[in-house]
Amino acid sequence: RARPWHVRPAPQMRARCLLQVLVSLTSGAHAVWQPPRTPANEPCPAALVHLIEYIRAEANLTSAKMVAAIERAGVRAVDLEPWADFDHPAEDSYGRKMIYEDGTFEAMAMSWVPGDVSAIHDHGTDMYHGCVKVFGNFEHTTYATDGVTLKMLTAEALRAGDSIAVEHGLIHQMANGDNGRYMSLHVYARPRWVAERGVTDDTRIFVPRAHRINIVNGGAFLAGPSREVRSSTPGLLADFATTVRDRMFTTKRVQRANAAGAMIEGESASALLADLFSARLSHAHLLDELAQHVTATDHQVES
Known part of the structure; x- marks a missing residue:
């Protein structure tokens, strides 16, 4: 099922990425890679291009390497502004825009106005390495589950410039920490290329007040629209x-x-x-x- 329009990459970007892979597999030649462009069809900020190029080239990717790559690239809040979505729909509990996706990893810009908060969630079955860099004050909470019971583990304050590693199986929740408007960069990767599935498809959304776990392919929205729920398991x-x-x-x-x-x-x-x-x-x-x-x-x- 297609993801919501506001998180899908441009059709031409997806076609270009798939063509590059097909050429490489069939001819052994390396197609010339073209960096993504902003929603306004302007050149992508250099820091983001450097980050994407590193992740594309790294054969043994880890979450720690991704965090270090973001720091080396010098990604700033201004680099994410072309993807800002502070006027996101009320049914979405934060703004979410895709910067780049190629079947192996995806980079997204999130926008948070006062009161914005994610659901308690993981990152799907395919995602194994990831990182988040915040450009403002956030509340960050982690959880653990045995499949039935959900327990809070840690609660911490993140400040502008902080980065966190996102490992496979991490269950967490992020929230705007004060009255400012902030952005954050989220990069998620999996071990192998898959064309028909998003890197974070089959994300689990934990809903304590309803005692259930929902499965979604889109954003991890708190009290998000029911049409995005692919399946649901009661008993949480x-x-x-x-x-x-x-x-x-x-x-x-x-x-x-x-x-x-x-x-x-x-x-x-x-x-x-x-x-x-x-x-x-x-x-x-x-x-x-x-x-x-x-x-x-x-x-x-x-x-």
């Missing part, structure tokens, strides 16, 4: 910290969308608020969480 359980954090972020997102005159499908700000402060969530769930970390003799587990 989440720890207390994850549950409260999910309700809080979702409530703020729905309230912000409603204030802009937009409705978020399947979500009600009043219902989310009522649930966030309900006795069921704040009392029973907390006691259950504490019980999991205290032994029968009232000693803390894993202290």
Whole structure:
């Protein structure tokens, strides 16, 4: 299924990349590579071209090498501005634009206005190496799951210029950390070339408030449109910290969308608020969480 129009590369770019690979496979010759162009059909910023050229040429790619390559290329926030999408649709919880995609790796520019936040997500079954560089203040949270239970691991503040490695299986969530408008660069790669699948296809979206895991091929949007969900698995359980954090972020997102005159499908700000402060969530769930970390003799587990 095709990805949303706002994350697909230009048709001519995809055709050019496929042609290069076919020529290389059939004739052994190396086609002349042409750098991508901006949405306004202007030359791609030099720093991004250098980064893409390095990743294309590196035979033994790792996430650490990708982070180092971004630093060497000197990618700046201004380099991402041609792909800025601060006026993204309300149903998308942040802006997402493809810079480059060739079947082996993809580079995307994300735009974040105050209140923008991703869903809790991984990066699909194919993605093995990646990195994110932020150009502003962000909240970054990581999680772990055994397939049924989702638990929060770490929460940290990212500052402008910070980079993080994205390994296969990472589950995380990113959010704009203050009232600024920021961009971030996301680069994801897989071990082999595949034409018919995006690098981050089959991304898992964890939805604690609905106790399910959704599979999508597009953006990792919090409370995103249901039409993007390819399949869904019920039965997800989440720890207390994850549950409260999910309700809080979702409530703020729905309230912000409603204030802009937009409705978020399947979500009600009043219902989310009522649930966030309900006795069921704040009392029973907390006691259950504490019980999991205290032994029968009232000693803390894993202290």
